Amino acid sequence: MRKEITVHYNGNPCYEITLNETFDHLADDIFRAVGDTKTKKICIVSDSNVAKIYLNRVRAILEPQFCGFISFVFEAGEQSKNMDTVQKLYEQLIVNHFDRHDLLVALGGGVVGDLTGFGAATYLRGIDFIQIPTSLLAQVDSSIGGKTGVDFWQYKNMVGSFYQPRLVYMSTEVFHSLPDRQFAGGMAEEIKHGLIRDKAYYIWMRENRELILRKSPETLIDLLETGCNIKRVVVENDPKEKGERALLNFGHTIGHAIEKLSDFSLYHGECVSLGIVAASFLSMKKGNLTAEELHDIEDVLASYDLPVRTDGYDRNKILETSKSDKKMIGGKIKFTLLKNIGEAYSDLSLTDEDLLEAIEYVLCP
Numbered sequence: 001m002r003k004e005i006t007v008h009y010n011g012n013p014c015y016e017i018t019l020n021e022t023f024d025h026l027a028d029d030i031f032r033a034v035g036d037t038k039t040k041k042i043c044i045v046s047d048s049n050v051a052k053i054y055l056n057r058v059r060a061i062l063e064p065q066f067c068g069f070i071s072f073v074f075e076a077g078e079q080s081k082n083m084d085t086v087q088k089l090y091e092q093l094i095v096n097h098f099d100r101h102d103l104l105v106a107l108g109g110g111v112v113g114d115l116t117g118f119g120a121a122t123y124l125r126g127i128d129f130i131q132i133p134t135s136l137l138a139q140v141d142s143s144i145g146g147k148t149g150v151d152f153w154q155y156k157n158m159v160g161s162f163y164q165p166r167l168v169y170m171s172t173e174v175f176h177s178l179p180d181r182q183f184a185g186g187m188a189e190e191i192k193h194g195l196i197r198d199k200a201y202y203i204w205m206r207e208n209r210e211l212i213l214r215k216s217p218e219t220l221i222d223l224l225e226t227g228c229n230i231k232r233v234v235v236e237n238d239p240k241e242k243g244e245r246a247l248l249n250f251g252h253t254i255g256h257a258i259e260k261l262s263d264f265s266l267y268h269g270e271c272v273s274l275g276i277v278a279a280s281f282l283s284m285k286k287g288n289l290t291a292e293e294l295h296d297i298e299d300v301l302a303s304y305d306l307p308v309r310t311d312g313y314d315r316n317k318i319l320e321t322s323k324s325d326k327k328m329i330g331g332k333i334k335f336t337l338l339k340n341i342g343e344a345y346s347d348l349s350l351t352d353e354d355l356l357e358a359i360e361y362v363l364c365p
Contacts, residue, residue, distance in 0.1 A: 001221055005228055007144065008236050009164055017144065017168040017232070019224050021217040023057065026132070026169055027065050033167035034103060034128055041068035041098055045089065045116040046107040047076035050134050053177050058107055058132065066103075070096050074115075078264040081111045081151050083159070089119045093127075103128050103166075109135035109182075110142035110268065114157070117148030121163035130167040134174040136186025137269050140193070140227040143168050145235035145245075155324055156256055162240050170228075172220045180305070185269020187212075187304040188251070190223065192276060193230040195297065196250050199342030201226050206300045213304075247344040250336040251275035254359060257321035261313055273306035278358040282350065283338040285357070293341060311364035318359045319352060 002025065005017040018029050031037055042062060046055055051073045063069040072092050074080045104127060106116035113131050120129035131143040149160020175183065187205075194202030204226075205212065211219045231248070238245035255275025259266060280297045283289045298308045322333060333355070337347045 001218055003221060003225055005225070005232060007164075007168075007232050009146075009239055014164050015166055015168065017228055018170065019221050019228070020169070020171045020173075021221070022173050023061060023169075023171050026058070026061050029167055029169055030062070030065070030103075030130060033130065037065045037103075038067055039101070040066055041070070041096065041102040042066040042105060043093060043096070043098065043102070044069075044071045044105045044107050045112060045119070046071065046073050047080070047109075047112050048073055049076040050108040050112065054107060054134060054174070058105075062105075068096070068102075076111075078111060078151065081115055083150060083152070085115060086119050086122075086150060089115075090123060093119075093123055098123070098127065100124050100127055103130065105130050105132060106143075106165075107132045107134065108138070109133065110138045113138050113143050114147070114149050114160070117146070117163055117165065118150055118160055121148055121161040126163070128166050129163075130169065131165045132169050132171075135178060136175070136183050137189055138186075139170050139224060140186060140231065141189045141248075143170075144228060144231045146239070147241075154260060156260060170224060172215075172217045172224075175215050175220065181267065182269075183215075184305045185267040185272075188269035188273040188276065188301065188306050190227045191297075191300060191304070192248075192250050192272065193227050195276070195280075195338060195341055196247050196336070196344035197230045197234070197342065198226070199340075201230070202300070202341060206296075206303075209303050246334060246346050247336050249334075250338070250344055251277075251279050253322050253333055253335055254278045254318065254355070254362075257318045258310065258313060260321055261317060266307075266310075270307050273301045273308065274310055274362050276301065277308050278362050279335070279337055281361045282335070282354060282358045285354070286337060286347075288337065288339050289341070297341075309362055309364050313363065315356055315359045315363060319355055322355065 003019040074085050104120045106113040133139045133143040146162045146164040149157045152158040251272045255271040259271040284294045332348050335347050
């Protein structure tokens with residue numbers, strides 16, 4: 001089973017997302033995306049966890065197709081998503097004489113994809129790159145739309161650029177090695193997609209939990225196809241996050257704050273789950289959701305082993321940290337709320353008291 005999705009940029013076809021059960025089509029898809037590869041060098045960027053599992057596999061497929069091959073592997077974890085790592089990548093590219101005709105490949109999760117994309121956007125003012133996301137979170141979220149970046153000190157994704165990949169190649173094969181906790185984190189983003197744009201998809205995920213967790217390739221490709229198309233439509237309508245694309249931040253403002261304060265001991269998707277609960281609570285307080293709908297959202301998240309409450313954090317520090325988020329406008333947080341399940345909007349009217357009440361709701365008593 002194989003499916004293809006075309007992503008447009010400024011109204012024109014820009015790149016393909018291909019959904020596959022294996023890596024068998026990888027070389028052919030890259031050739032279609034970038035042309036003759038025999039005159040190009042390739043650098044695969046990965047982290048220490050993913051490289052152990054997939055680097056040799058991907059190298060065996062791609063090395064014979066290129067005139068030169070190198071790999072760059074950095075220590076896994078959010079702590080590596082910084083300019084120091086990018087500078088080491090630059091050095092490897094310079095030493096190996098990479099030019100604008102060559103290719104970078106991001107083989108890994110969201111940290112790898114964001115960092116590689118930023119390196120590609122800035123090395124020689126732009127070099128082609130492709131995404132091979134190896135986590136559900138990266139597949140349905142960070143690999144699509146061209147947002148690249150690194151963290152600056154304690155500020156998440158504060159330095160970056162919009163730079164489109166030439167191809168996003170997804171394989172359900174990676175789920176064989178993906179830990180259950182990371183798969184659950186990806187489901188937080190999928191549930192978010194349903195909540196902000198597609199009520200029927202949200203209900204489908206609620207009703208097909210067992211099939212999804214069984215991870216059959218057909219079910220996962222159906223899951224990915226719908227989730228990727230939701231993200232695709234939003235980024236096509238708003239490629240540089242000037243309006244509609246901000247709706248994708250549902251659950252992220254408070255979620256990012258908790259993620260930072262946990263020193264990234266909580267996964268991104270877990271923090272997004274907590275942020276979804278907080279944002280859904282505020283949506284209820286606004287009169288948009290019923291209490292029953294709020295509790296249903298919590299039940300769906302919990303059914304995928306995602307947290308809906310946490311403890312050990314100071315509510316004021318969460319609020320303060322959320323205000324260092326890049327989504328601030330004129331000193332106010334641009335907060336995404338739900339009008340109803342399946343429809344989101346941006347709100348600039350929330351007070352500190354509103355936010356503290358939502359934060360308290362997700363903190364264990």
